[in-house]
Amino acid sequence: xxxxxxxxxxxxxxxxxxxxxxxxxxxxxxxxxxxxxxxxxxxxxxxxxxxxxxxxxxxxxxxxxxxxxxxxxxxxxxxxxxxxxxxxxxxxxxxxxxxxxxxxxxxxxxxxxxxxxxxxxxxxxxxxxxxxxxxxxxxxxxxxxxxxxxxxxxxxxxxxxx
Amino acid sequence: xxxxxxxxxxxxxxxxxxxxxxxxxxxxxxxxxxxxxxxxxxxxxxxxxxxxxxxxxxxxxxxxxxxxxxxxxxxxxxxxxxxxxxxxxxxxxxxxxxxxxxxxxxxxxxxxxxxxxxxxxxxxxxxxxxxxxxxxxxxxxxxxxxxxxxxxxxxxxxxxxxxxxxxxxxxxxxxxxxxxxxxxxxxxxxxxxxxxxxxxxxxxxxxxxxxxxxxxxxxxxxxxxxxxxxxxxxxxxxxxxxxxxxxxxxxxxxxxxxxxxxxxxxxxxxxxxxxxxxxxxxxxxxxxxxxxxxxxxxxxxxxxxxxxxxxxxxxxxxxxxxxxxxxxxxxxxxxxxxxxxxxxxxxxxxxxxxxxxxxxxxxxxxxxxxxxxxxxxxxxxxxxxxxxxxxxxxxxxxxxxxxxxxxxxx
Numbered sequence: 001x002x003x004x005x006x007x008x009x010x011x012x013x014x015x016x017x018x019x020x021x022x023x024x025x026x027x028x029x030x031x032x033x034x035x036x037x038x039x040x041x042x043x044x045x046x047x048x049x050x051x052x053x054x055x056x057x058x059x060x061x062x063x064x065x066x067x068x069x070x071x072x073x074x075x076x077x078x079x080x081x082x083x084x085x086x087x088x089x090x091x092x093x094x095x096x097x098x099x100x101x102x103x104x105x106x107x108x109x110x111x112x113x114x115x116x117x118x119x120x121x122x123x124x125x126x127x128x129x130x131x132x133x134x135x136x137x138x139x140x141x142x143x144x145x146x147x148x149x150x151x152x153x154x155x156x157x158x159x160x161x162x
Numbered sequence: 163x164x165x166x167x168x169x170x171x172x173x174x175x176x177x178x179x180x181x182x183x184x185x186x187x188x189x190x191x192x193x194x195x196x197x198x199x200x201x202x203x204x205x206x207x208x209x210x211x212x213x214x215x216x217x218x219x220x221x222x223x224x225x226x227x228x229x230x231x232x233x234x235x236x237x238x239x240x241x242x243x244x245x246x247x248x249x250x251x252x253x254x255x256x257x258x259x260x261x262x263x264x265x266x267x268x269x270x271x272x273x274x275x276x277x278x279x280x281x282x283x284x285x286x287x288x289x290x291x292x293x294x295x296x297x298x299x300x301x302x303x304x305x306x307x308x309x310x311x312x313x314x315x316x317x318x319x320x321x322x323x324x325x326x327x328x329x330x331x332x333x334x335x336x337x338x339x340x341x342x343x344x345x346x347x348x349x350x351x352x353x354x355x356x357x358x359x360x361x362x363x364x365x366x367x368x369x370x371x372x373x374x375x376x377x378x379x380x381x382x383x384x385x386x387x388x389x390x391x392x393x394x395x396x397x398x399x400x401x402x403x404x405x406x407x408x409x410x411x412x413x414x415x416x417x418x419x420x421x422x423x424x425x426x427x428x429x430x431x432x433x434x435x436x437x438x439x440x441x442x443x444x445x446x447x448x449x450x451x452x453x454x455x456x457x458x459x460x461x462x463x464x465x466x467x468x469x470x471x472x473x474x475x476x477x478x479x480x481x482x483x484x485x486x487x488x489x490x491x492x493x494x495x496x497x498x499x500x501x502x503x504x505x506x507x508x509x510x511x512x513x514x515x516x517x518x519x520x521x522x523x524x525x526x527x528x529x530x531x532x533x534x535x536x537x538x539x540x541x542x543x544x545x546x547x548x549x550x551x552x553x554x555x556x557x558x559x560x561x562x563x564x565x566x567x568x569x570x571x572x
Contacts, residue, residue: 027263027505055390059506059517059534075519077506077534081390081404084411088506109393112219112542120227135220135571144228151232 006030008080008087011051016042029088036074036091036100043106046078046087054078054087057107060114062121066147070094072123076103093123102128120145185213188553192221196299196557199567201541203556210552215545219538222567230531234497235261235335238531243329245533246569249288251280251324252511253569254333257531259414260518263505265472265498267336272457273465274415276338279453280323280330281415281509282446286357287316288512288564289397289439289446296436296561297368300377308364315353315360322346335498336473337466347454354447361443369440378433382547382559385430392543396514396536397438398563402430408510420452435562471498497526513537513564537563537570 009023009030019038024031034042046054059077070092078087093100102125103110114125115134122143125131133140139158142149188205191197200221206214226245230238242253255277262269269277294309317327322343324330332339368374384394386402399406407424409417425441427434466473474493475486502524508517517534540563548556 026503029504029506031504056393058393058395058508058515058539059519059532061519061532061534063521063530075532077517077519079393079515081406086506107393108388108391109539109542112538133220135223137220144225151228 006085006087008046008052008054008083008085011049012042012045012087015049016045030086031088031090033090033092036093039076039089039091040101040103040106042089043076043078043103046089047106052080053082054080054085056081057103057109057113058086060103060110060117062117062123062145064121064145064147072098072121074100074117074123098122099124099126101126102131104128119143122146190556192218196560198295199565199570201565201567201570205553205556207553210554212548212551212553212556215548215556217541217544219541220571222571224568224572226533226572227531230528232527234526235500235528236497238528239333239335240329240331242533243331244568245535245572246288246511246513246516246537246566247328248291248566249284249512250329251277251284251320251332252288252509252516253533254331255281255415256507256509256511256516256518257520257533258333258335259509260505260507260520261335261500263507264500264503264520264522265335265469266501267467267469267472269336269467270464271416272341272460272463273337273467275453275456275460276323276342276465277333278415278417278420279342279450279457280320280332280338282450282453283316283320283323285446285512286443286450287313287320289443290316292512292561292564293364293368293436293439293443296558297374299557299561300374302368302371302374305364305367308360308367312357312360312364315356319346319350319353322349334466334473336469341462341465342454342457347458350450350454354451357447361440365440369437375433377555378431378436378558380429380431380433381551381555382432382435382562383430384543384547388543388546389430393539394514394543396511396540397435397442398430398540399514400424401427401434401438403428408508408515412508414507414509416456420449422446422449432558432562439562499524499526500528508534511536513566513569514540516569533569533572535569535572537565537567541565541570 006025013020019034019042021033046052056079058079061075063073072093074091076089114128117123118131119133119135186207188207191202192200202218204216226241242257243250245253290309290313294306298306321327324332386404389399389402403426405424405426422445425438427438470489474490479486480490500522502522504521506519508515514536516536519532521530523529548559
């Protein structure tokens with residue numbers, strides 16, 4: 001299936017051709033890989049364009065492709081309630097500069113999910129109002145969902161905090 | 163005379179004077195009777211009102227995704243049971259549908275009806291717990307017991323169907339653990355009748371109860387726009403007037419063949435959420451009845467896909483033919499190899515959109531299993547829902563958000 005089957009992808013490519021790196025719609029999931037620096041432009045367009053109307057950022061996560069370059073892929077799932085449509089936006093960032101702009105200003109739901117990606121993968125989001133660990137504690141060392149974090153790794157004990 | 167009047171005025175002024183000159187910080191949780199599932203609220207109180215609140219999650223983080231990435235695809239299914247332990251089957255279904263999408267599997271019709279049946283029983287149990295526990299925390303023990311009795315009966319049914327009461331591990335890739343037992347339909351009808359009686363009693367005690375209505379009406383209000391901004395889904399979104407239900411909008415399994423209504427609220431307060439949940443119990447029972455009728459009509463037949471990658475070959479073949487013996491050996495020792503790719507599926511769980519984003523590198527071990535937890539996203543806008551309200555209003559608001567720690571923190 002090519003992207004011609006997804007009206008959302010078609011419109012995205014039409015309006016922001018420079019930001020989109022590649023698209024596919026395998027297994028029926030409309031997907032676009034975009035330039036991480038332009039993620040805010042893409043999200044703004046998805047939200048505000050009358051032909052797209054993606055009001056919800058339902059999911060935000062990352063995948064560690066250890067050994068590939070760029071290493072991390074941040075994956076956004078948008079949902080349009082008005083049009084009952086979904087689109088997946090992905091952006092690759094290298095380990096050395098694992099940072100991309102935050103979407104909190106556009107989608108409030110990004111707040112905790114970006115914190116989670118930062119917590120578990122160590123990918124930073126510039127412009128996030130409160131980028132700190134969410135599921136783990138502050139003294140935790142490393143980012144456990146990175147593929148090079150051993151499952152058996154132990155963390156230093158911390159005393160009671162006051 | 164004048165002296166007495168002055169003294170009285172002074173007293174009156176003193177009585178009117180605001181005593182709460184300083185704001186008070188209060189830690190609520192992580193281990194507090196009302197924060198079931200461990201969550202912590204850092205409250206800044208102005209008298210009895212909430213001036214500010216910070217919600218801290220993560221106390222129940224058990225590394226669900228990391229664990230999934232170290233076993234086979236099959237070994238992840240029992241972990242999904244432990245996400246939302248009120249409705250384990252729903253998470254099973256969500257995960258299996260995502261992996262089946264990667265595998266390109268279409269399950270047999272009996273299997274699909276059975277999955278819907280188990281899902282709806284699960285949803286009923288979840289909503290009963292939510293409504294019952296909310297009453298309990300508002301100091302109403304009787305309706306809680308009605309709800310819990312109905313849930314016990316529901317668990318009896320789930321036990322008969324799935325083999326376990328809570329963490330059922332019922333759904334398999336390309337099938338379900340086993341078919342509907344012959345004795346099930348009769349017991350099902352009996353229990354549905356009992357559940358409806360209990361629900362009628364529950365509603366009689368609660369729905370128009372002055373205290374309950376006063377505590378719920380106008381508290382924990384969230385607007386339609388806020389819901390969308392925060393990606394709130396499920397009964398919480400529907401209570402704000404958005405008729406989004408993935409069972410209707412993106413029908414999966416056989417939801418397009420069942421007849422049910424999607425209740426919505428008007429103002430998005432706790433009372434609307436209560437009404438939506440109770441109506442959803444009725445609708446789920448209706449769906450479950452249709453499933454049982456349909457399964458009876460279909461009679462005996464295949465419930466698993468015939469695909470050696472995910473299901474064992476018949477035992478008679480395994481013991482007599484070489485190919486099948488090898489297949490069984492590989493399925494048991496290694497587990498299914500899932501084609502390379504990525505897939506996202508979303509189902510309507512009791513709390514909202516439960517999504518699974520799975521990535522496979524073509525091996526027998528998942529590369530990535532992401533659970534999109536409705537609990538986490540529904541909890542996120544809570545500060546805005548309780549800021550300025552009384553501390554006591556936090557309890558029903560938190561109850562009807564129905565944050566489940568296992569799913570929220572994973």
